[in-house]
């Protein structure tokens with residue numbers, strides 16, 4: 001049997017173990033730092049979505065529509081939001097704007113808040129109360145006529161529009177599943193991120209019913225990579241997807 | 253005979269151990285958090301809370317992997333024993349790092365909603381039946397965290413006395429399911445989430461290291477095959493046991509016995525230390541006392557008793573020499589029972 005130094009804590013380090021123990025401590029320090037750097041450098045790009053605090057608070061006027069998630073067809077824009085755009089609306093945190101929007105459906109309203117943008121996805125986080133969404137003077141012009149684009153086969157991910165737009169980075173993916181479900185349950189817009197653009201759009205708003213802003217069967221599939229079929233309708237510059245839940249399947 | 257016997261208390265080595273441990277955790281977190289989006293060519297950074305959660309989560313995984321490697325490493329090579337001495341502090345710091353990871357996750361993914369954070373944790377992701385791929389990985393993490401917190405809370409010797417060493421030791425085997433849950437938590441969460449496979453490699457190598465080292469230690473510890481009959485057990489040629497060291501013998505019952513040679517005579521005590529079941533047979537005789545390799549508890553090899561004023565006792569076993577072979581009684585005598593040491597006389601029958 002080899003006569004290796006034998007360590008007993010309260011007797012202190014035997015001479016033969018001092019160098020080895022010191023070397024272990026130093027390699028733990030350096031190795032830990034290197035390993036952390038390797039892991040941290042391996043992160044995926046979280047995407048360009050973000051709150052546009054740099055734009056400041058934006059106030060626009062438009063016509064409120066419900067899918068039943070509230071959207072606003074902008075008729076009078078602001079510095080950073082042109083007339084003709086369609087915005088998804090959300091409250092603060094994980095709160096939707098449905099209650100405020102219901103009373104204004106089809107009417108002209110002023111919406112004020114911070115813009116969130118990611119690619120072709122535009123969302124406004126409204127400030128609280130009527131200052132965020134309230135009736136505007138004047139008659140509502142005609143909202144853009146919904147245009148039926150037919151039935152499509154799509155692949156991609158179901159998530160909430162606010163996190164996906166950049167409220168969280170990353171605001172998509174399986175690690176974000178619970179958060180996305182919580183957001184949708186609280187009335188934030190459910191969106192589908194398609195792997196290929198449909199009529200130039202990657203983000204599609206998912207349609208629901210007045211009782212369920214998103215079909216309940218979809219919660220199990222949130223944040224997963226899925227294939228599905230559904231009917232797509234254009235509302236202004238926003239595509240709204242009515243998912244045929246029977247066609248959902250997980251894709252590798 | 254001196255009674256140089258101080259149980260696990262603060263000493264210089266422990267201070268040094270904890271300082272090196274905390275410094276390593278600090279360096280890991282600093283190195284993780286200092287990587288900027290510019291370094292990676294990304295337009296924007298990951299949200300602060302998510303970045304912190306990832307840093308603490310990765311650190312907890314690496315620490316837990318390290319803790320689980322220490323035991324088998326020290327069995328395979330005694331020069332790693334200094335790492336084992338203060339392993340409990342390592343565990344407590346790991347639980348704290350894991351708890352911090354959890355707080356960042358809870359205060360981000362489960363906050364800002366009308367429902368309470370803890371309530372949301374329970375209902376936000378319940379896809380338990382929608383196939384393996386989408387299984388809520390949070391459940392694995394919650395199990396692992398609760399296990400780590402239980403282990404950390406009961407890590408003090410008070411709890412070992414209170415629960416008794418066998419119950420305490422049994423409870424602390426919870427570390428293995430906890431580690432399996434951590435691997436599952438990471439695999440179903442971070443690994444499925446990421447396209448980059450670097451972290452997947454780290455996790456696989458870490459988990460394989462833990463499994464490989466445990467297998468290696470188990471195989472190297474198979475010094476004697478378990479006898480099939482329940483009679484006295486052949487412990488081999490007594491002359492080959494070095495002075496001040498032991499040979500470990502496995503009985504038919506599965507219990508292990510440490511046969512020590514001290515001043516030319518042989519005595520046998522249980523291999524399991526009364527403190528935390530440390531392997532006494534891998535210890536040495538220091539100042540006439542068997543000294544446990546884990547935390548240095550000491551026993552008189554002829555009686556299995558710790559020297560006064562300490563009261564720990566381990567079972568002892570009768571020995572006899574027959575035809576030059578050493579035989580160990582299959583039955584343990586009650587802890588602290590004195591045995592007459594058997595002198596080593598090569599080739600003589602007693």
Ligand code: FES
Pocket residue numbers: 525526527528529530531544545546547548549
């Ligand atoms: S001294 Fe702790 S297990 Fe023996």
